[in-house]
Amino acid sequence: MKQIPERSAVPTALTWDLTTIYPDDSGFDQAVATVKAQAQKVAQLQGKLATSGEQLYQVTAAIFDLNRQLERLYVYASLKNDQDTSNAHAQDLSGQAESLVATVAAATSWYEPEVLGLEPATLQGLIDAEPRLADYQHIFDVLGQRRDHTLSAPEEKLLAGAGDIFGASAKTYSVLSDADLQFPVVQDEEGHDVRLSEGLYGVLLQSTTPKVREQAFKALYSVYQQFRHTFASTLASEVKTHNYTAQVRHYGSAREAAMSSNEIPAVVYDTLVKTVNQHLDSLHQYVGLRKEILGLPELHMYDLYTPITGEPSLKYTYPEAQQEALKALSVLGPDYVANVQKMFDTRAIDVVENKGKRTGAYSGGMYDTKPYILLNWQDSLESLFTLVHEMGHSMHSHYTRSNQPYQYGDYSIFVAEIASTTNENLLTDYLLKTQTDPHVRAYVLNHYLDGFKGTVYRQTQFAEFEDYIHTQAAAGQSLTADFMSKFYGDLNARYYGDNVISDPQIADEWTRIPHFYYNYYVYQYSTGFAAATTLSQRILSGDPAKRDAYLNYLKSGDSASPLEVMKRAGVDMTQPDYLDRAFKTFDERLAEFTKLARELKK
Structure with a gap:
């Protein structure tokens, strides 16, 4: 039986190097002590920032420096924990870091109320009196937008001190899902016994053997359904936290609070949902084509991921995938490619799955570290796309941190997914231009x-x-497992249409989606992918100015609002045009794929 390796058995070259953050855990311990001491000093600065522009600068700089050191140790602990969530020592480091986040938040919670306690003219006068504060102007502008939603200093301290408690539900979900769930043994396409995992599940659903897909689907959900009431409890508690904090901060809803924190107006969200629902017929058409080409009497939810064109004809080892990524991204220029190569050469990527490792993939790190990427590699085209996707995040981080001061050295979640999905679009275009075999082209189109x-x-x-359960909870509805599964099952049926059997297990899919704990994060994947369609087409036009506009977006960080940054890059996300363009591309490629797939089936 194939087994997932222990962490200690993974070759060093395929693991990330965290010694560039701290040489060893003693460096982490020292950082914890330093941050605790500085947090106490910062807490004593309360009431002193309004004496002069210089004092405002000194206090502001001290708080940013404290958060900078906190971020570094937090990143170290979280990466350590994610590489093996079953490791007790790593859990301890992560716990210390999370506790310290709450400590620092409490020590600095007075700052925003105190700044906002100043009259706008008085505050601006202090800023104008100290030239060094010019570098923080956008910070103060954004803070001013939250004036009506900031509480008194004592109230802010209470909320900040409860941060660790508010995060308990998400942490419980993560530990249960990543470390404690034990999945059964199933058979792969060769008839080998394999221990099912979230990473392997995605591979088995792409199998061309229907029984393999069905077995994996039912086996996975048999485990999640055992704990559906526990997952309902953790998710309901998370939703209550979002609703509570929105209410006490005088927002109309949790959605408004979450979007306001990123300076995103509600029209962006509403336009997305409305436009997607207007184009569900295209999804129904694609799903119907899948049923036709696969020749299945019934199409189930577990049949939606296997390539319509049959056995994947493109597979890559990790070294091969690195070379393909470099070629696909070469349209972004030699400097971009050189920085991607540096990621490959400096052990910035944790490549393969091991026992206890966090599932999925992400790009992490902070201003004073390299960007890090977590993968759970499989030799598949999907893993190549994942590598390119996460590299988009990492290059976004690299360019931002290389061109902005620390206070602007991050970027809004709203624009984060745009860089990653632009890379995916560039890879799709590269494959369609370089692959002439009709079977391969059909596979790439199917993948797109x-x-x-x-x-x-x-x-x-x-x-x-996500929006439904938040609004229902705010109205007093109890978020039981049965209540959420009923809505989710009906919603899923509406999205995929009559050509797909509504397998009863899919109604419980919400139990295994970690993003529902991210507080209105998921819509940004959709807006990001759609915006990336426009940006990738601009890059591929060959116009250096359009490519440079895109690279400038990567360099902007938090120096301007997300919508302003995107306008400069060439996309106005307050209008539906970018969504319409994305659906137009989908329909065009669907038409091309339909013709090709039917010809190949003859």
Whole structure:
């Protein structure tokens, strides 16, 4: 039986190097002590920032420096924990870091209320009196927008001190899902016994053997359904936290609070949901084509991921995938490619799955570290797309941190997914231009359509579910497992249409979606993918100015509002045009794929 390796058995070259953050855990321990001491000093600065522009600068700089050191140790602890969530020592480091986040939040919670306690003219006068504060002007402008939603200093301290408690539900979900769930043994396509995992599940659903897909689907959900009431409890508690904090901060809803924190108006969310629902017929058409080409009497939810064109004809080892990524991204220029190569050469990527490792993939790190990427590699085209996707995040981080001061050295979640999905679009274009075999082209088109389905359609479906449970909870509805499963099952049936059997297990899919704990995060996958369609087409036009506009977006960080940054890059996300363009591309590629797939089936 194939087994997932222990962490200690993974070759060093395939693991990330965290010694560039701290040489060893003693460096982490020292950082914890330093941050605790500085937090106490910062807490004593309360009441002193309004004496002069220089004092305002000194206090502001001290708080940013404290958060900078906190971020570094937090990143170290979280990466350590994610590489093996069953490791007790790593859990302890992560616990210390999370506790310290609450400590620092409490020590600095007075700052925003005190700044906002100043009259706007008085505050601006202090800023104008100290030239060094010019570098913080946008910070103060954004803070001013939250004036009506900031509480008194004592109230802010109470909320900040409860941060660790408010995060308990998400942490419980993560530990249960990543470390404690034990999945059964199933058979792969060769008839080998394999221990099912979340990472392997995605591979088995792409199998061309229907029984393999069905077995994996039912086996996975048999485990999640055992704990559906526990998952309902953790998710309901998370939703209550979002609703509570929105209420005490005088927002109309949790959605408004979450979007306001990123300076995103409600029209962006509403336009997305409305436009996607107007184009559900395209998804139904694609799903119907899948049933036709696969020749299945019934199409089930577990049949939506296997390539319509049959056995995947493109597979890559990790070294091969690195070379393909470099070629696909070369349109972004030699400097971009050189920085991608540096990621490959400096052990910035944790590549393969091991026991206890966090599932999925992400790009992490902070201003004073390299960008890090977590993967759970499989030799598949999907893993190549994941590598390119996460590299988009990492290059966004690299360019931002290389061109902005620390206070602007991050970027809004709203624009984060745009860089990653632009890379995916560039890879799709590269493959369609370089692959002439009709079977390969059909496979790439199928992959694009599946990616669109999984990002624009699926994530908007998630967004509808997320908004529904928040509004229902705010109205007093108890979020039981049965209540959420009923709505989710009906929603899923509406999205995929009559061509798909509504398997009863899919109604419980919400139990295994970690993004529902991210507080209105998922809609940004959809808006990001759609915006990336426009940006990738601009890059591929060959106009250096359009490519440079895109690179400038990567360099902007938090120096301007997300919508302003995107306008400069060439996309106005307050208008539906970018969504219409994305659906036009989907329909065009669906038409091309339909013709090709039917010809190949003859």
